Amino acid sequence: MRQSVLRIIVFIMLFVVLPTASAGAAGSDFGSRVDGMAEITAIRTSSNKDKTRIVIDANKTVTYKKMVLSSPDRVVVDIANAWLSDKVKKNIALNNRFVAGVRIAQFDKKTVRMVVETKVGKNNYKVFALKGGSAPERVVLDFGNIGPNSANASIKLPDSKPAGKPATKPASKPIAKPNTSEAHKPINKPAEEASKPQPAETTNNTANTDSSDTDAEIAAITGLKGRKITIDAGHGGNDSGAIGPTGVMEKTVTLRIANEVRRLLMAEGATVYMTRDTDTEVSPKGANASDIEELQARCDVANQNASDVFVSIHMDSFSSGAAKGTTGYYYSLGSQKSRDLADKVRSGVIDQIGTQSRGTQSCNFYVVKHTDMPATLVEVAFISNPTEEQLLDSEDGIKKAAQGIVDGIADFFG
Numbered sequence: 001m002r003q004s005v006l007r008i009i010v011f012i013m014l015f016v017v018l019p020t021a022s023a024g025a026a027g028s029d030f031g032s033r034v035d036g037m038a039e040i041t042a043i044r045t046s047s048n049k050d051k052t053r054i055v056i057d058a059n060k061t062v063t064y065k066k067m068v069l070s071s072p073d074r075v076v077v078d079i080a081n082a083w084l085s086d087k088v089k090k091n092i093a094l095n096n097r098f099v100a101g102v103r104i105a106q107f108d109k110k111t112v113r114m115v116v117e118t119k120v121g122k123n124n125y126k127v128f129a130l131k132g133g134s135a136p137e138r139v140v141l142d143f144g145n146i147g148p149n150s151a152n153a154s155i156k157l158p159d160s161k162p163a164g165k166p167a168t169k170p171a172s173k174p175i176a177k178p179n180t181s182e183a184h185k186p187i188n189k190p191a192e193e194a195s196k197p198q199p200a201e202t203t204n205n206t207a208n209t210d211s212s213d214t215d216a217e218i219a220a221i222t223g224l225k226g227r228k229i230t231i232d233a234g235h236g237g238n239d240s241g242a243i244g245p246t247g248v249m250e251k252t253v254t255l256r257i258a259n260e261v262r263r264l265l266m267a268e269g270a271t272v273y274m275t276r277d278t279d280t281e282v283s284p285k286g287a288n289a290s291d292i293e294e295l296q297a298r299c300d301v302a303n304q305n306a307s308d309v310f311v312s313i314h315m316d317s318f319s320s321g322a323a324k325g326t327t328g329y330y331y332s333l334g335s336q337k338s339r340d341l342a343d344k345v346r347s348g349v350i351d352q353i354g355t356q357s358r359g360t361q362s363c364n365f366y367v368v369k370h371t372d373m374p375a376t377l378v379e380v381a382f383i384s385n386p387t388e389e390q391l392l393d394s395e396d397g398i399k400k401a402a403q404g405i406v407d408g409i410a411d412f413f414g
Contacts, residue, residue, distance in 0.1 A: 040085060042087070042088060042135070050145045052096060053141070056138065058136065065080075076116075077114045077139065079112045099116060099119065116141060124143065124145070125141060125143045228308050229273070230272075231265075234314040243383070244386075245321065245384070257392075257402050282294060283297040296366075309376075311377075311409065312365075313378060313405070316380075316384070321384055323384065326381060328342035333369075338376060341375070348408030352400040352401065355380075
């Protein structure tokens with residue numbers, strides 16, 4: 001009889017005590033993981049005839065980044081080092097003249113992502129942070145009659161720069177890069193593009209997510225998850241590329257941007273292939289490779305890995321320091337998709353670093369001609385321009401340029 005009673009007690013302990021202990025351990029693990037992170041405590045919305053305001057409340061200071069996607073137009077805001085309270089409503093349908101709806105979820109263990117589907121186009125919103133008031137920290141998004149071209153915001157407004165239509169160039173425009181050249185030889189650049197092939201695929205190239213506390217749909221909202229993307233840092237090794245007024249070398253700037261682009265893309269779940277991730281040539285022949293061999297080695301990285309897109313990063317240069325701006329290039333006989341990619345990457349860079357648009361232009365550059373997928377070469381800015389050289393030699397400029405490129409790629413897939 002006593003043994004039977006003992007067995008019953010043990011049975012009860014297994015089904016009552018142990019689960020409770022496990023729950024306690026799980027709770028302790030969660031508390032440890034979010035310690036020091038900001039809690040997103042509420043989402044509030046309000047609308048009037050001029051705008052819709054969305055407010056994200058947090059219990060401590062937060063940092064955020066944003067990107068814009070099209071078809072449909074969406075603004076994506078990622079809040080770093082934050083976790084989402086269970087009390088927050090994840091889906092809010094507004095369906096007013098400015099905003100269709102709002103979604104928010106845990107993107108990964110340390111990032112909260114909000115997606116706003118907007119009806120006012122990509123140029124009629126702003127995002128900013130506020131302190132104090134009803135919450136210690138607030139991220140505010142306004143949509144409506146707030147942009148330079150925002151009259152009658154009840155209709156979808158066009159972009160300020162029509163896609164695919166090159167902007168008017170300044171009178172002192174740089175000499176155009178020749179469309180007939182097989183090799184990509186920019187004016188005033190001391191040597192042809194070069195760099196050394198990296199192991200085709202970067203390691204640890206998937207987002208660090210946990211299905212238990214992330215939202216799969218919102219994690220994939222940018223369209224980057226699972227994509228294979230080749231990033232080409234122009235020049236490298238014995239080829240410095242253009243050199244700025246204070247001695248900043250193009251090969252250094254393009255590599256810094258490329259490595260930051262890789263980091264951002266990997267965080268979105270993309271697989272990233274780098275033509276180079278150090279200061280070296282790409283061809284196995286190194287400095288002994290011909291121009292064509294070096295350029296083909298870059299194309300091979302993308303082609304052999306069946307990449308979805310190829311993006312080559314460069315800095316422009318001209319004899320006059322007054323030349324400025326950002327240009328997107330695509331192969332003149334290539335697909336419409338290449339043109340779309342070039343246009344979106346160019347626009348993304350301009351939105352982030354505030355440079356002048358020099359339009360999206362066709363070209364015959366080797367690396368966009370001999371890749372088998374949508375491809376673009378983006379001239380981020382003029383390294384020969386003292387102001388733009390200084391911008392792209394700064395950590396802030398590098399991060400913004402990289403974010404712009406990623407925004408453009410995301411917009412292409414989104």
